[in-house]
């Protein structure tokens with residue numbers, strides 16, 4: 001058996017059916033979709049097909065899909081695109097304290113430009129409470145952005161309710177659905193979401209392609225100016241192969257979501273139940289049910305400062321997971337701002353394990369993990385002998 005991959009929130013392996021769909025774009029289907037000749041038109045048909053698949057996944061219209069190069073770009077486009085329609089002094093933005101950096105760093109940038117930003121708290125289960133949004137709204141609030149599912153804890157946010165509150169106030173609602181899309185149903189025909197970000201590589205599609213859903217009638221300023229592709233909102237020659245791969249990934253997620261979500265939720269619960277028996281000190285972080293089907297965020301009491309060591313031991317044992325505090329290697333060993341936002345103390349916030357399952361996860365892999373984690377914990381030095389000097 002090769003390495004067991006339990007880090008699907010970081011990225012997912014390409015589905016072979018996605019690769020197959022993309023291959024012609026690296027061969028005979030090489031045209032520029034803006035060209036009028038048949039090579040161009042063939043590429044345009046591919047782009048149209050991909051756009052339709054992504055729109056179908058969201059129950060949206062193809063014209064509402066604007067392709068970008070990443071989820072990060074889609075988030076930037078939504079926030080900056082709305083903010084720059086206003087003067088900074090006329091535009092208040094609300095987001096949550098535990099968004100992905102693609103939102104938080106963009107908000108900080110807008111604050112430097114003079115825009116006002118409020119950050120909603122989350123409760124100890126990792127959920128934004130709608131009442132906090134009601135209290136934060138101001139007459140000049142133009143945009144609210146709250147993620148659909150958190151990337152570290154996996155908790156689902158009440159975006160339907162948050163969107164309704166925002167609409168009743170007359171502001172726009174954006175959601176970063178990079179972790180949620182393809183895993184839980186998202187209905188643009190029912191929920192009053194104005195903008196939604198997605199990234200193909202989180203749903204077994206390729207890297208380097210994302211999209212921003214923009215509801216018909218919502219106007220934003222473009223980030224990129226040029227040849228007028230993507231309805232003039234995102235100029236640049238289209239990433240045809242990426243769009244086809246994204247389209248195939250969306251089509252597969254759409255077809256398989258219900259069965260796959262129930263399969264992954266069962267595997268997730270099996271891991272949680274087995275570990276609670278084998279590792280009595282283990283605790284689940286975040287709401288027990290309102291979470292992504294294949295997402296577990298786990299702490300081990302007294303072992304928080306060993307999280308990175310545990311991750312490395314598991315890696316040696318052939319299993320890839322990540323630590324909640326250091327889901328990016330750039331911040332290894334730092335307390336997670338996401339767990340701190342949930343009210344955890346800095347020691348606990350430093351050491352969680354993020355275990356995220358995906359389409360190719362098997363029962364056997366889950367069995368292997370359930371054996372391997374307690375073994376890795378028992379291989380750590382006894383608690384009393386550990387060095388506490390590094391715990392800030």
Ligand code: PLP
Nearest residue numbers: 070071072100102151178179199
């Ligand atoms: N938003 C969330 C919630 C994410 O988890 C990520 C990536 O991990 C992003 C945005 C950024 O997406 P991308 O990697 O496509 O830029």
